[in-house]
Amino acid sequence: MGLKIMNLFSSFKYILHVLLYLSLFHHSSFCQQEYISNETFFNCDDNAATSKGYLCGIGHINSCMSFVSFRSRTPYDTAITIGHLLGSEASEIASLNHMSSLTDKIPMEKLILVPVSCTCSGNIFQHFTPFTVKSSETYFGTANKTYQGLTTCQALIDQNYYDPDDIPVGSELMVPVRCACPTEKQTANGVSSLLTYTIYKDDVKGVTSIGEKFGVNQQSILEANMLSQNSTIYLFTPILVPLKGESCSIYPELFFCKCPNSYLPDGNCRANDKSFPVKLVASLGVGIGIMFLCLFLLGYKFYKWLNTRQIKIRKKALFKQNGGFLLQEKLAYDGSSQKAKIFTAEELQRATDGYNQSRFIGQGGYGRVYKGMLPDGSIVAVKMSKAIDRNQIDQFINEIVILSQINHRNIVKLLGFCLETEAPLLVYEFISNGTLSEHICKKDPESSLSWENRLRIACDVAGALAYMHSAASIPIFHRDIKSSNILLDDKYNAKVSDFGTSRSVPDDRTHLTTAVQGTLGYMDPEYLQSSQFTDKSDVYSFGVTLIELLTGKTPYSYAKDEGNNLVASFISLTKENQHFQLLDPQVARDARKEDIQAIAELAVRCLKLNGRKRPTMKQVSVELEVLCKSQRCLQIEHEPELLKDKALNMHATFDTIEESMEQSISFSLVMESGSV
Structure with missing residues (x-):
């Protein structure tokens, strides 16, 4: 009974709450x-x-x-x-x-x-x-x-x-x-x-x-x-x-009467019969908006057109300034079979990630070199020349023309160029392993070039120069052979590069008379005196490179360390049969004495003061090829001996295993007989 009363009381309280809520509502x-x-x-x-x-x-x-x-x-x-x-x-x-x-x-x-x-x-x-x-x-x-x-x-x-x-x-x-x-x-x-x-x-x-x-x-x-x-x-x-x-x-002066005859809480006015038509205002607003939009779009289009036109005019002016028309004339005159691609500035900008410092791979007197990647995935080297004058334009154009005439596996390949920038750009195949000079100057014996690689590099460079002098459609003098202009790929194959000072020579001429250009320490003494550059001048520079391969020293590093001329010291010691004193430790350890002697004598002949007494690059190439073949034959002869040693080692191993197995079996039999 008490429980029922409690439930009734609760229901009554609930009804009162509902009524109170409704009254508030x-x-x-x-x-x-x-x-x-x-x-x-x-x-x-x-x-x-x-x-x-x-x-x-x-x-x-x-x-x-x-x-x-x-x-x-x-x-x-x-x-x-x-x-x-x-x-x-x-x-x-x-x-x-x-x-x-x-x-x-x-x-x-x-x-x-x-x-x-x-x-x-x-x-x-x-x-x-x-x-x-x-x-x-x-x-x-x-x-x-x-x-x-x-x-x-x-x-x-x-x-x-x-x-x-x-x-x-x-x-x-x-x-x-x-x-x-x-x-x-x-x-x-x-x-x-x-x-x-x-x-x-x-x-x-x-x-x-x-x-x-x-x-x-x-x-x-x-x-x-x-x-x-x-x-x-x-x-x-x-x-x-x-x-x-x-x-x-009635009371227009009241504070909330901002507008005639009306007021809204949001501060806007209600239109009366005499007010300006809303539709007309909206139409005018839309019309004016569209007009301004059209004017803006026309102005933007005109700006884009004007900007594009100015860029085209500037690119054309730079193309002319950088010798583009001269290059077209020379390529047409020489009838080059290889056609280098003309790249746009934007393509090379993207390829090098805006010439990012992380893509920088080298610098020289010519300018800076960046690593790039073309849209097809090809890795290239982009050579950015410094701001150049008229004389350097001729040199720059000459490099393109020369490389357009050459197709040799040991000569760096020109892929294209760009002349519509302040600094002209050349695009080469990317050679991954740096320059010969960098490898020669390494102090770490473990990373030093092996004798086999040095001999192959000498053969590659000699073959490239022999091709340029006697096998190209028009003979070409390189005029700046040195270790820093020889690139190496990942298998240590050599590629001759930097043809800025190179010249084509008509068949009826034996020399070029020009202002002296090149690198001290590598230049032919006859050329320095007469300003006449011949094919034997390249032979002299190659002779210096042979000494670098044998000694592991450059003319600069030797002069800095010893205070003497590398070429003069080497020739003097070779005549006294003391040139082994100058050899690179790696060469002295790996090479046969007769091979070292042969290359040393070849280098001395290339460095004769009288150019006529020097061999041609073709003769040098043939001699080096003979040495390379003998080196390969020597390796083949050594291989059977190595195989024989391996076989003997394996036979000894098998004998040991067999002996161990016999001992194990004997031991097992003894144990079995004992258990019986």
């Missing part, structure tokens, strides 16, 4: 907002919901532009200070209250209307603004003195956690300013926004005085605050004033 939707009496408003212990703000819910606009009233008092007596206090734009306050400046002092106690954005937070309308406490304050004083009744101590207590009677100086409070949005019913009746007005001592007629100030009839204020004709209102308490746009036709 009905109140918020249709009965507007309740006026707060003097006792509730100024009593900080009263915890009624209405004391914290105006209620919101179903039937209300969730957010809107609202207004609050404020009386000018020091220190809040300018548009800026009032705006900062109430969280509003100073410029809007100045415009709304007809102020000429944001910093002008406002007379004491003058009524100022402040626009605020009002939002439904939970079930209460509020506009939040921060406030920093500058002197000893209480929530009651902040609400009623500083904010002039636009908030309550109950609302401040609800939003902040400080002691209500002793707020520390410097604390920042969150102040919920009292505001409200119209209900659906009010909006239907023409109410555009609500003003939270603090009743002042000059409102002697009460609601009637307030209505006259804002062009609002007494009845609509009473309804908005749930008051009757007999209700009492109190000084310094807030009351809601519903603002109607239709009032502007």
